[in-house]
Amino acid sequence: MRSNSPGKIIVIGGGIAGLSLAAEIADWAEVTVIEREPHLGYHASGRSAALFSETYGNRLVRALTLASRQAIADGGFAAHRRGALHVGWTGDDAAVDRLAGELQALVPSVRRLSAAELHALVPVIAREATCGGVYEPDAVDVDTGKMLAASASALKAGGGIIRTGEEVRAISPDGRGLRVETSAGVYSADIVVNAAGAWVDVVAGLAGLSGLGFQPKRRTAFLFDAPAGADISNWPLVVDLHEQFYFKPDAGRLIGSLADETDSEPCDAWPEDIDVAIAVDRIEQATSMRIGRPSTPWAGLRTFAPDRTPVAGFDPRLPGFFWLGGQGGYGFQVSLTLARMSAALIRGEPLPADVTALGVAAAALAPDRFLTPAATP
Ligand SMILES: Cc1cc2nc3c(=O)[nH]c(=O)nc-3n(C[C@H](O)[C@H](O)[C@H](O)COP(=O)(O)OP(=O)(O)OC[C@H]3O[C@@H](n4cnc5c(N)ncnc54)[C@H](O)[C@@H]3O)c2cc1C
The missing domain is CATH 3.50.50.60 (FAD/NAD(P)-binding domain)
Known part of the structure; x- marks a missing residue:
């Protein structure tokens, strides 16, 4: 002392x-x-999804994130260069262009992907269903x-x-x-x-x-198996443009989430079956993956100031x-x-x-x- x-x-x-x-x-x-x-x-x-993304959150959150990058690297906490991909659907072209412009201004490595490029990166997303997306290649998984x-x-x-x-x-x-x-x-x-x-x-x-x-907000997640024969190791975190779901590789399997933000009292949060079911349905609708029975569902509270x-x-x-x-x-x-x-x-x-x-x-x-x-x- x-x-x-x-x-x-x-x-x-x-x-x-x-x-x-x-x-x-x-x-x-x-x-x-x-x-x-x-x-x-x-x-x-x-209970987190363990992503470090420089484009996530409001201006101050992004500044705090940018200022943490060096310490995350120096500490050996960056486990994998994961990338993060915002996927747009039919009719979303203008919104995807706008998001790409906004995020590129913050992080120059961000790129607008065409439908073909997006499909090549994450083949379970049908080329005809997407209008492309916005890719942040330097998002990392943190340990x-x-x-x-x-x-x-x-x-x-x-x-x-x-x-x-x-x-x-x-x-x-x-x-x-x-x-x-x-x-x-x-x-x-x-x-x-x-x-x-x-x-x-x-x-x-x-x-x-x-x-x-402060308001705690519940978020639900679960694990599921990768499609047979698929090499998911370099898939990015895939998030729906409208934040209706996301999925990302995690130790050989995939984490799925409803990206929910349900107000909660402070408590030992527990996943609701309905939230898991809705997330499974949305991911199945958006991809060729068939999740069947997800395993190990969990929920945690993300707590926000006003x-x-x-x-x-x-x-x-x-x-x-x-x-x-x-x-x-x-x-x-x-x-x-x-x-x-x-x-x-x-x-x-x-x-x-x-x-x-x-x-x-x-x-x-x-x-x-x-x-x-x-x-x-
Ligand atoms: C599903 C999910 C996905 C997420 N994904 C990401 C992500 O990808 N990247 C990211 O950066 N963040 C992510 N987060 C957010 C991140 O996990 C939280 O922001 C962070 O863990 C909050 O840390 P904390 O220390 O404030 O809270 P906590 O980890 O909740 O710690 C607070 C502690 O205070 C203790 N406590 C409370 N009251 C008392 C008391 N009276 N006496 C003693 N102890 C007390 C509690 O028991 C608790 O352990 C995610 C969160 C969730 C739930």
């Missing part, structure tokens, strides 16, 4: 958001990660397990502590710091980081604060209370940059120059943007 350190920091949540920040500050403060579930990454972080494990290792190497199976139940001011009551005991901390995923607003409530309006941009920053209403939430469907893409930014904010330092050069300002991520003047002291 360095001399200008605040001392003790408690991070609530052992997903990629909390762990990556904890790893970033572990050699600077005494860091304890508290996770309610028996193991790390139990909720959203253990999410490795990212979680690397953060946990770095945290431990910095002297940090991980407490799984322990739930935070109350947070209150305590002299110059905060008192954190859990299912296993009481801690005092100088800073508490709220990285509770779908529960960020619930955890704010434990500190007597109103929430910021403007779909993550929140990172101190709450002006309670000194020492730091928000790190709203990673939505982009947690693995943005976490390493959000961790660096959050570490700078916690240390009272300027944001990293490479991040501000991409047009990201602290105010754009601050919780203050959702607080009315009356709520702010």
Whole structure:
């Protein structure tokens, strides 16, 4: 622990958001990660489709993603150059052209594919059914397990502590710091980081604060076998232009998803049979694949702030209370940059120059943007 350190920091949540920040500050403060579930990454972080796409999300999300690319490469987290393909159908030509223009302006390697080129890349899509698509060749599969494990290792190497199976139940001011009551005991901390995923607003409530309006949204996925004889290893992630479904290779099989965004309470999300059935039907309608019985269905919660941009920053209403939430469907893409930014904010330092050069300002991520003047002291 360095001399200008605040001392003790408690991070609530052992997903990629909390762990990556904890790893970033572990050699600077005494860091304890508290996770309610028996193991790390139990909720959203253990259920993702593991894609890193520079064209996904709003302007700030894309900037945070771009700023993460180097760290993803340096950490050895880029598992495969997967690519991502948005497929248009009959009548979608103008929309595909428009999307190609928009995405090329962001990422120059993006290309408009003709129907023939698209069919050559993913032969299960009938040439006569598609008007072509938009291809992002540099989207990569990330090794999410490795990212979680690397953060946990770095945290431990910095002297940090991980407490799984322990739930935070109350947070209150305590002299110059905060008192954190859990299912296993009481801690005092100088800073508490709220990285509770779908529960960020619930955890704010434990500190007597109103929430910021985060909305968890359920997304359903499942596995199915590749068509007999097909070499799927280099298929990209294939996403319907209208986001009605997607599929992508995963360890010799395919992940399918409805690309659903169903509002949910924070919970241990469970797939609905109907959502799996609709996704199977849509993929079968759009391709020559016959899925039959999908296996291993799962669901997870992607949690969004009202403007779909993550929140990172101190709450002006309670000194020492730091928000790190709203990673939505982009947690693995943005976490390493959000961790660096959050570490700078916690240390009272300027944001990293490479991040501000991409047009990201602290105010754009601050919780203050959702607080009315009356709520702010
Ligand atoms: C189906 C699906 C596909 C996705 N695909 C992608 C993708 O391709 N690329 C991408 O980048 N992202 C993707 N995501 C999004 C990504 O998984 C999330 O953005 C990310 O995992 C969020 O991480 P987190 O740490 O904020 O939340 P979580 O992983 O949910 O972690 C929060 C943790 O806080 C804990 N907690 C809550 N309350 C308490 C408490 N009171 N006390 C102690 N602990 C508490 C919870 O138990 C939980 O483990 C996908 C998500 C889903 C569901």
